[in-house]
Amino acid sequence: MNWNNYTSLPEKFRNQRVFDGCGISGYINIDGKRDSGDQIIDMLCILSERENGLGAGFAGYGIYPNYKDYYALHFLIDTEECKEKLLHYLDEVGYIIQSEPIPTLAPHNIDNPPITWRVFYEPKKKKSISEDEQVVQLVMHINEKFKGVFVISSGKNMGVFKGNGWSHEIADFYKIKDYKAYMWLAHSRFPTNTPGWWGGAHPFNLLGTSVVHNGEITSYGTNMRYLESFGYKCTLFTDTEVIAYLFDLLIRKHKMPVPIATMALAPPLFSNIETMEQNYQIALKNVRATYRSAMLNGPFSIVVGLTDPKPTLVGLSDRKKLRPLVAAISENDDSLFLSSEEASFKRLKLIEEYNFKNVWHPKSGTAIVARIGEGILRDGLEKPFEKINLKVEGAIRS
Numbered sequence: 001m002n003w004n005n006y007t008s009l010p011e012k013f014r015n016q017r018v019f020d021g022c023g024i025s026g027y028i029n030i031d032g033k034r035d036s037g038d039q040i041i042d043m044l045c046i047l048s049e050r051e052n053g054l055g056a057g058f059a060g061y062g063i064y065p066n067y068k069d070y071y072a073l074h075f076l077i078d079t080e081e082c083k084e085k086l087l088h089y090l091d092e093v094g095y096i097i098q099s100e101p102i103p104t105l106a107p108h109n110i111d112n113p114p115i116t117w118r119v120f121y122e123p124k125k126k127k128s129i130s131e132d133e134q135v136v137q138l139v140m141h142i143n144e145k146f147k148g149v150f151v152i153s154s155g156k157n158m159g160v161f162k163g164n165g166w167s168h169e170i171a172d173f174y175k176i177k178d179y180k181a182y183m184w185l186a187h188s189r190f191p192t193n194t195p196g197w198w199g200g201a202h203p204f205n206l207l208g209t210s211v212v213h214n215g216e217i218t219s220y221g222t223n224m225r226y227l228e229s230f231g232y233k234c235t236l237f238t239d240t241e242v243i244a245y246l247f248d249l250l251i252r253k254h255k256m257p258v259p260i261a262t263m264a265l266a267p268p269l270f271s272n273i274e275t276m277e278q279n280y281q282i283a284l285k286n287v288r289a290t291y292r293s294a295m296l297n298g299p300f301s302i303v304v305g306l307t308d309p310k311p312t313l314v315g316l317s318d319r320k321k322l323r324p325l326v327a328a329i330s331e332n333d334d335s336l337f338l339s340s341e342e343a344s345f346k347r348l349k350l351i352e353e354y355n356f357k358n359v360w361h362p363k364s365g366t367a368i369v370a371r372i373g374e375g376i377l378r379d380g381l382e383k384p385f386e387k388i389n390l391k392v393e394g395a396i397r398s
Contacts, residue, residue: 022202022214023047023167023188025344026303027337028313032372034062037176040184042351043337043344044167047188050340055201056170056188057162059153059210059305060181068157070097070120071135076163076198077115078148086142086149087119093138094123102161104173113173114198118159132207132252139206140233150199155208155307162187162201170201182372183313185305187212200236204244207252208307213240214340215300215323226293243302246294252308259378259388262316262367264291268384269319280385301325303338311372313338315380321364327380331355336370 025043029035040058064072073090077083090096102116123134139151153160158181161174167188171177187202203210217223217239224234224242230253232245243265250261267273267288273281288295299322304314315338317325328337328345337345337356348354362368362380369377378387 023050024212025339026185028183034180044186046347056167059185059203061158061183067120074153082148153205163198210305218298266365315368319365328359
């Protein structure tokens, strides 16, 4: 099939729009150990009932230790001509450290896959703007202005691999088993309300932030306009794109602690806020007032990978938990796992002989947060601000 549409797919797949069908999985090794892609493939592929064959993808963190100080730009490209124009532009605005195809093994049922390319890149030094911000502007510019080119990831020592197909097909296509990472994210099924093309599959990424998402963000229009006021360009027309950009805005640009950022995106209802201590009421009302246009409405569960300020895995569902999210901790407390179904953990136990100390369901609208070297910071069962080791009012006022 042609990589940028799905008109050649059977009719039953083209018209399939099951709103709660996505499978999402992810895990982080708190001790920093890097695993091959086998485990994340097992976690995702067992969720085959949630798939429709229209898309899947993976994000791995720690996969490029030899180039860890450079931005790893992953591209989907239409033609060789488009690629040459892109590389010429990158060479003008920064430094190409290494440029090469992303290794793939094309399955027999993909007739015309895109060119998959990666560039390890360093922007030119500028006093007025950080390197991260330069790369963000670069990604926005390429995705908006370059015909036939799409940036699928842009972080350091990490990468996104995604496309049209079943999860096992995408895993085989990108040779996911050959990569080793300390944190993995995965998603199966195509976005609900967007056309079928490789770049529209999950995860969605910007710098070190990657998101996989099950559900539908009904506040997409409001979120998009809010982001555009800060210079973000939402060119992909999918709700998951705005989630990735909102995490980047709140955590990287606004320097919000991760737990507070999740409260801005999925804040408690005002009726619940009114029952809290006075200082927490003031803090949460300020968050809701300041970031009202960043709030996510609609049914959703998400798994987010972050590198700012440290490698972190986040799980979050909507305030009514209309989409599932399950967590598990390994027997030795070294790894936290998240999935849309407990079947992912049972698969690991069966195939990988993995043992779990505990399996639980995080509360609605309550984030679960784990960080390398620090363990589980929040287990998703707390009250707002509980277990947050910071001066809450000072963090919010700053």
